[in-house]
Amino acid sequence: MCLCPSRVPAPCRRIGAQPCCWVCSAGGRGDLHVVLSQRALGLRSHGGDTAIPGGRFELGDADMEACARREAWEETGLPINPAASPKLCELRAFLSANELVVTPVVVLLTDPTQQPNLNPREVSSLFSVPLRAFLYHVPPVALRPSLRLPAMPSEDDMLSASEVSGPSDWHHCRDISWFGERIRRHDFWHRSNPIRGLTSDILIHAAWLAYGQEPSFVLRAPNQPSDAALIRTAFEGPLAIRKRRVRPRMGPLAQPVDDDDKEGTPGKSKL
Numbered sequence: 001m002c003l004c005p006s007r008v009p010a011p012c013r014r015i016g017a018q019p020c021c022w023v024c025s026a027g028g029r030g031d032l033h034v035v036l037s038q039r040a041l042g043l044r045s046h047g048g049d050t051a052i053p054g055g056r057f058e059l060g061d062a063d064m065e066a067c068a069r070r071e072a073w074e075e076t077g078l079p080i081n082p083a084a085s086p087k088l089c090e091l092r093a094f095l096s097a098n099e100l101v102v103t104p105v106v107v108l109l110t111d112p113t114q115q116p117n118l119n120p121r122e123v124s125s126l127f128s129v130p131l132r133a134f135l136y137h138v139p140p141v142a143l144r145p146s147l148r149l150p151a152m153p154s155e156d157d158m159l160s161a162s163e164v165s166g167p168s169d170w171h172h173c174r175d176i177s178w179f180g181e182r183i184r185r186h187d188f189w190h191r192s193n194p195i196r197g198l199t200s201d202i203l204i205h206a207a208w209l210a211y212g213q214e215p216s217f218v219l220r221a222p223n224q225p226s227d228a229a230l231i232r233t234a235f236e237g238p239l240a241i242r243k244r245r246v247r248p249r250m251g252p253l254a255q256p257v258d259d260d261d262k263e264g265t266p267g268k269s270k271l
Helices: 064-076 131-135 197-211 227-235
Strands: 017-026 031-039 054-056 087-090 105-109 123-130 171-178 181-188
Touching: 017 064, 017 197, 031 064, 031 131, 031 197, 054 064, 064 087, 064 105, 064 123, 123 131, 131 197, 181 197
Parallel strands: 017 105
Antiparallel strands: 017 031, 017 054, 031 123, 087 105, 171 181
């Protein structure tokens, strides 16, 4: 579901960024790669972050696909014409940290010689990543060269383990608090630019659908609500914010209390 103006009360019209997932085939085996952008450093919101090209729905857009194509073309110069980039599908809606409803549109680049034309005010660079890589905690040997990773991970390159993620030089995850719920966030440490948060969630989902293969890591925290439930909380529940722009309300999980730190424990002074 995408929350369009006719369905959302006027104070809550936060029409989501509509990423356009540009997928292209590369290599003799026809492996799928996804085109990602690094946002311009001067942007006020998420400057320098990795993103999927896209932007806000405008009243002149015929539908979500038209919005995604227009925004991606304005940012990157990649083809807006469906004949040059046929639509494959629309993914389910996601909720961004700024509480925008995001509807990813997946298209296929059929011309590998197509040259981008970047808008420097919005995008500093483009790079591509094998879509299958987002299914792995530690990528298999065959994928590692295209991720600019050594054939075998070394201890020096390993990211430290978290309470929910083992060591890896590619994938890391952690649990945070959002709307009072425990939510798992995934990071992928590509050498061009780290891939985090919502972008990671979308690419994991796209890879799962494309290859019919579950991720090798645990995707969601225990009892984590669905994205549809999070959207309802953000727009309809008692926690809904009645304005167009929302600051992220994510935060660290409350730390478990050790026995020695509980009130009334002998030998502890209360400051």
